[in-house]
Amino acid sequence: MAGNTEDQTFFPTAAVTGSGRPVLLPNEVECQLLSAVDLEFEERSPPGIADLSPALKSGLLILTTHRLLWLPANSLNSSATAIPLSSVVHIFSPKKSIKSMFHSPRIRIQVSMHSRSMVVTLVVRGKGDLDGFLGKLFESWRGKAWEADTCVTGSVSGSSMGSGSSSGRGGIYSSDGTVKMAGLTGILRKEQENWESTDKSLQDAFRDLNALMSKAKEMVMLADKMRQKLLSSSNAQSSEGNDDETGSREEIQDMLLSVGIISPVTKESAGALYHQQLARQLADFVRIPLERAGGMISLIDIYCLFNRARGTELISPEDLQRACSLWEKFDVPVMLRKFDSGVMVIQSKAHSDEEVFARIRTLVTRPDALRTGISASDAAIALGIAPAMAKEHLLSAEIKGLLCRDISPDGFRFYANIFSEFDANSLYLVKDHSIYSAWVQAVSLRAI
Amino acid sequence: MQKLGDFKLPQFFNYTPYFTLQPVRDTREKQLQLWKELILDYCKTQKIYTIGLEENFPLFSNPVIERSLNNEARETFLSALVSEGRAEWLDKGHKKCLILWHRIQDWAEIILQFVKDYGLEDGVMTIEDIRLGIESRGTELHGVDRTILNRALKILESKGKAAIFKGTSTDDEGVKFSV
Numbered sequence A: 001m002a003g004n005t006e007d008q009t010f011f012p013t014a015a016v017t018g019s020g021r022p023v024l025l026p027n028e029v030e031c032q033l034l035s036a037v038d039l040e041f042e043e044r045s046p047p048g049i050a051d052l053s054p055a056l057k058s059g060l061l062i063l064t065t066h067r068l069l070w071l072p073a074n075s076l077n078s079s080a081t082a083i084p085l086s087s088v089v090h091i092f093s094p095k096k097s098i099k100s101m102f103h104s105p106r107i108r109i110q111v112s113m114h115s116r117s118m119v120v121t122l123v124v125r126g127k128g129d130l131d132g133f134l135g136k137l138f139e140s141w142r143g144k145a146w147e148a149d150t151c152v153t154g155s156v157s158g159s160s161m162g163s164g165s166s167s168g169r170g171g172i173y174s175s176d177g178t179v180k181m182a183g184l185t186g187i188l189r190k191e192q193e194n195w196e197s198t199d200k201s202l203q204d205a206f207r208d209l210n211a212l213m214s215k216a217k218e219m220v221m222l223a224d225k226m227r228q229k230l231l232s233s234s235n236a237q238s239s240e241g242n243d244d245e246t247g248s249r250e251e252i253q254d255m256l257l258s259v260g261i262i263s264p265v266t267k268e269s270a271g272a273l274y275h276q277q278l279a280r281q282l283a284d285f286v287r288i289p290l291e292r293a294g295g296m297i298s299l300i301d302i303y304c305l306f307n308r309a310r311g312t313e314l315i316s317p318e319d320l321q322r323a324c325s326l327w328e329k330f331d332v333p334v335m336l337r338k339f340d341s342g343v344m345v346i347q348s349k350a351h352s353d354e355e356v357f358a359r360i361r362t363l364v365t366r367p368d369a370l371r372t373g374i375s376a377s378d379a380a381i382a383l384g385i386a387p388a389m390a391k392e393h394l395l396s397a398e399i400k401g402l403l404c405r406d407i408s409p410d411g412f413r414f415y416a417n418i419f420s421e422f423d424a425n426s427l428y429l430v431k432d433h434s435i436y437s438a439w440v441q442a443v444s445l446r447a448i
Numbered sequence B: 001m002q003k004l005g006d007f008k009l010p011q012f013f014n015y016t017p018y019f020t021l022q023p024v025r026d027t028r029e030k031q032l033q034l035w036k037e038l039i040l041d042y043c044k045t046q047k048i049y050t051i052g053l054e055e056n057f058p059l060f061s062n063p064v065i066e067r068s069l070n071n072e073a074r075e076t077f078l079s080a081l082v083s084e085g086r087a088e089w090l091d092k093g094h095k096k097c098l099i100l101w102h103r104i105q106d107w108a109e110i111i112l113q114f115v116k117d118y119g120l121e122d123g124v125m126t127i128e129d130i131r132l133g134i135e136s137r138g139t140e141l142h143g144v145d146r147t148i149l150n151r152a153l154k155i156l157e158s159k160g161k162a163a164i165f166k167g168t169s170t171d172d173e174g175v176k177f178s179v
Helices: A002-010 A098-102 A130-143 A145-157 A164-169 A183-205 A209-240 A243-257 A267-285 A287-293 A299-310 A317-329 A353-364 A367-372 A376-383 A387-399 A435-447 B025-046 B071-083 B104-117 B127-132 B146-158
Strands: A030-043 A056-064 A067-071 A080-084 A088-091 A106-113 A116-124 A296-298 A334-338 A344-348 A403-408 A411-416 B050-052 B087-089 B096-099 B124-126 B162-165 B174-177
Touching: A030 A130, A030 A267, A056 A130, A080 A106, A088 A130, A106 A130, A183 A209, A267 A287, A267 A299, A267 A317, A287 A296, A287 A299, A287 A344, A296 A299, A296 A387, A299 A317, A299 A344, A317 A334, A317 A344, A353 A367, A353 A376, A353 A387, A353 A411, A367 A411, A367 A435, A376 A387, A376 A411, A387 A403, A387 A411, B025 B071, B025 B096, B071 B087, B071 B096, B104 B146, B124 B127, B127 B146, B127 B174, B146 B162
Parallel strands: none
Antiparallel strands: A030 A056, A030 A116, A056 A067, A067 A080, A088 A106, A106 A116, A296 A344, A334 A344, A403 A411, B050 B096, B087 B096, B124 B174, B162 B174
């Protein structure tokens, strides 16, 4: 058992979101997923005993540009194991032998961390595109995306990411052998290079769709950079009060802000796990728009927001609906709700109808609303939600007995339900301090 | 306070949802109850015995708030009275409704009381006399609907307290009390 705990401390743990999606590093992009994967550890040094420690069984393996993440099958409230690709020393080519035909396919990699070396075996028990995975693994490993990160952060903030790989590349020579820039010329040259590379990324991005896909991450980064620039310049110039310019700047900011999800779950990367992973990602995504909309948002709105945030790899309405209906199986803080009329909304589990009803109650007991009632659009404006949703709320409040309806040639309006305050045994009785008496007063004002 | 002739209307008569048939069960129950009471109250004070669904029954519309009951609502409210024995449909098409602010057996009791008060225990009267004669003037029986009177007398007959005999025309149908 001691070996097991050691293994888990040997590798860093990775944080998991509330809905069971891994928290990715900045600029980290998911590449592929494999389900039902075991991790087995086999220590190489000291060479004495080849200790096959208890394995991590049947979890979800996620390959990203930076790490290999292993999530336990019931991943909620537990953390994931992460193997940084930067510490992978060697990936063994799979042996083709008779024996391997009867085994579950396995991938062996050698990892070196904290001056210790270990061989990790990934045993793939589930179905999956193993060759494709291996290809992607090599690709990510050789892509060295983590090095690009340390360069970027190094030049922007001057602090290193704390990743061990960058420490070895100090001095006046950079990794590709060219002389690093120093002094004022260096800064100017650097600026020039930055412009050129920006220009190049733009050109590359628009060459064809495939290139666009591979450039997506850079485009998001570029957008982020532009946003930062705009933000700082608008702060500097706000005193001048050029309304037109700030207006258009805000517009661009809004546009850029909505370029959002850096690592969208795609059918290609997730395969059979697509809807499941999409559901988790969606659960993470809807949190903020839900908060802004007051705890409930229509499926159509989320469809637009979500696809806009994805930018590429758009999902279909069916996929969205399937992903939402999978939420029941996970312990996520949001749920899909279908109203009697067929309107579907996403609502947070913390959201209570009571709160909405309380707001409707105050809305309809105002003197003018007592007299003329409210329409769905009145409620929509007052509650700050879409008319279709407002109508659903009003109808559920009606079923609750809070409201009643008036249908006339003028339209369909809702009134505070004061039927219960009318006394069938004493038709002329109006109790003091009741909504009924308030209503009588409100109506009598009209007569004057 | 709003009035309909000399009938005082309750405040809620100006509540617009009162004129829309409410779909929610509890609310509708209450609405039904209020309409039943109001219809009986109004018919009793105004001595109205029948309501025609397609006629302009004054209670079914409120010009002040420009609302009136639609046919479905009218039939629903009257049917509710019928199911309680406080009204009866006079035709299969549910177009005309007999309102019984007194139930038939209550009308029978009223006739008996009338007979006792006027010492007609062994007397003979035509049915028209009961409705329109001098004796009944000032009592509830004056001007009572013919159908209601016949039904009440039949009850008395079945109890052996009256015998109806036919004349040459409906006008001289008579009744002999034996209380």
